[in-house]
Amino acid sequence: AQSVTQPDIHITVSEGASLELRCNYSYGATPYLFWYVQSPGQGLQLLLKYFSGDTLVQGIKGFEAEFKRSQSSFNLRKPSVHWSDAAEYFCAVATPERNTPLVFGKGTRLSVIA
């Protein structure tokens, strides 16, 4: 079965600094990949997704992610973090051949300091 690993449980960055959140998956073929954000007390909101094509994907709120097949990774990046980006971020993977629901990583909590 496919799985998703988010190696960092908690990351702290300074406001204005760049951000990279890591996501690795295990799956033999090309999966569908997603990043979601969850603000405190809220549901999950889709940031971006990759199905095929250009491996650099742009999302909402200034986020982007790059699919690297050779590294089985789909890392999320933002060039300049704002205090409002403090939240929990989840990577998810789906396997089109198996037609089964998304599998989520355990999440990375982002703290932003002044």
Place this chain on the structure above:
Amino acid sequence: DAGITQSPRHKVTETGTPVTLRCHQTENHRYMYWYRQDPGHGLRLIHYSYGVKDTDKGEVSDGYSVSRSKTEDFLLTLESATSSQTSVYFCAISLAGAPTDTQYFGPGTRLTVL
């Protein structure tokens, strides 16, 4: 806004009592999901549905049952609640007709079992 509502939003109950959580969608989306979210575990799929009276188990289905008697409602039942079922429960839907597509989430239900 995918038009998903969950009720109740908060519930406190006692061990051994039955509990039913409701997920309602305003459009006729085929796929609906129930997840639980716990610290350190991310989101874990409990059950999902791919049509009226069509359901399947997820990763953590023990102790839970579901029903879908009409397209717009997906019910999650804890027949005899236990303290280990204290969690935040999220309902989700897929806008497209496949479980591998993007999921959109409801606001969540916080359940406490004493």
